[in-house]
Amino acid sequence: MNLTCVKCTSVLDKARVGDVEVDLCPSCGGLWLDHGEIERLGRGQPDEMARLKSALTGSASPDPASETTSSCPACPGALKEVVLGPVHVDYCIKCHGVYLDKGELEQAVSAVKGSTLRQVLTLAATSK
Numbered sequence: 001m002n003l004t005c006v007k008c009t010s011v012l013d014k015a016r017v018g019d020v021e022v023d024l025c026p027s028c029g030g031l032w033l034d035h036g037e038i039e040r041l042g043r044g045q046p047d048e049m050a051r052l053k054s055a056l057t058g059s060a061s062p063d064p065a066s067e068t069t070s071s072c073p074a075c076p077g078a079l080k081e082v083v084l085g086p087v088h089v090d091y092c093i094k095c096h097g098v099y100l101d102k103g104e105l106e107q108a109v110s111a112v113k114g115s116t117l118r119q120v121l122t123l124a125a126t127s128k
Helices: 037-042 046-053 105-112 118-124
Strands: 014-015 020-026 032-033 077-082 087-092 098-100
Touching: 014 046, 020 037, 020 118, 032 037, 037 046, 037 105, 046 105, 077 118, 087 105, 098 105
Parallel strands: none
Antiparallel strands: 014 020, 020 032, 032 098, 077 087, 087 098
16 A cells, blocks of 8 residues: 655655664655654664665655644544654554654654653643
8 A cells, every 4th residue: 555645645655774664755755654663763773763864855845734634644543743852743643653744753763762652642741
């Protein structure tokens, strides 16, 4: 199944980073991570993360953030903007996938190091 970008609707390319298969947007440089993949990237080797970062080469500007929810590219769920460390990411409330805009990868992975995405999101929700 081909996934389409949440921001620019381009078909996402698959790439392998260590043992993780991620979905990259060739147009805007966005990144779709299925449930658990952001934690697995955080446990990976630094050189693998550097290769992934260099693969995110899209140049088109994504649509600005909005308050409306969009559809998940991987399931029938809806995406909700959530705070993950210092960045705002799109999170599927059904399949728990995460969409990262270009430039958000390192900060998002750093936010979940040593914990799980769900723990970080729960902490963010209770600290408001």
